[in-house]
Amino acid sequence: MLKFAQFLREKIKNYYMRNILKGLSFALVFFMAFGCISNEKIIYLQNLEENTPIEDDELITYKIPEYKLQYNDIIDVNIQTVDDMTQFGFNNKPPQTNSQMGNVSAQSGGDIYYMTGYSVDENGNIRLPIVGEVYVRDKTLDEARIDVEQKLREYVKSELYVKVKLGGVRYSALGEFRRPGKYVVLQDRMTIFEAIANAGDLTTVAKRDEVLLIRQYPEGTRLHRINLLDRQIVASPYYFIQPNDQLYIEPMKVRETGTGENTAQTLALVFAGISSVALILNLLK
Secondary structure (H helix, E strand, C coil), X not given: CHHHHHHHHHHHHHHHHHHHHHHHHHHHXXXXXXXXXXXXXXXXXXXXXXXXXXXXXXXXXXXCCCCCCCCCCEEEXXXXXXXXXXXXXXXXXXXXXXXXXXXXXXXXXXXXXHHHCEECCCCCEEEECCCEEEECCCCCHHHHHHHHHHHHCCCCCCCEEEEEEECCEEEEEEECECCCEEEEECCCCEEHHHHHHHCCCECCCECCCCEEEEEEECCEEEEEEECCCEHXXXXXXXXXXXXXXXXXXXXXXXHHHXXXXXXXXXXXXXXXXXXXXXXXXXXXC
């Protein structure tokens, strides 16, 4: 009777062991097939099959639309007279002031124009000393410069040089960025890949083929879907970032399943499960 009980116990243990090994084998195959992230999902600028290929060294032409000023933009207005140029040169600021602006830039993340620039209010105006309000919304930088210069002509009779520039490109990086946050880049224009690089690039599990671009227009807000895996992005109107753009990147399904981002991590998870099962069976002896 005792031998029969031992035989029955061995049979039951072997039965469960076979089922567990089958389950682990199935899990291993499943994770290897669906749990890893292939290179096709993370390599930028691919020639996708459904699109006309863009070969290396091929010239890609594009027309950059002129940006029109909107509410909450910050612009830098630089005004020079002949006396200013004689005293300070073309910079119109003494060297000490330029140094101080550089220190402000370092302390505030590069946004020096927040303290020295002019913000477009909800009515579309900027308020300048002496001149007062100047309407600039929905105007290009060159159109705004002409309007500011015309206003100044009422008060200044000597030769004038007026320069109007955006106070950098402001954008937000949300979701699967390595360094998500709000950024200000002090340059006139930047590409979407420059914006991503500035935020530390995307994580491995980021959905590069479904990037959500939230862009402000004079009439409101529009949402655009962008595929960074497609080389055609270089010829699209969304290749260049505009001020106040927001980029949101969703995670892949692999984040939900809890599998590894590559084969090594997936195998580590599977072998960890096998070790746990072997430990449990050893305790049940």
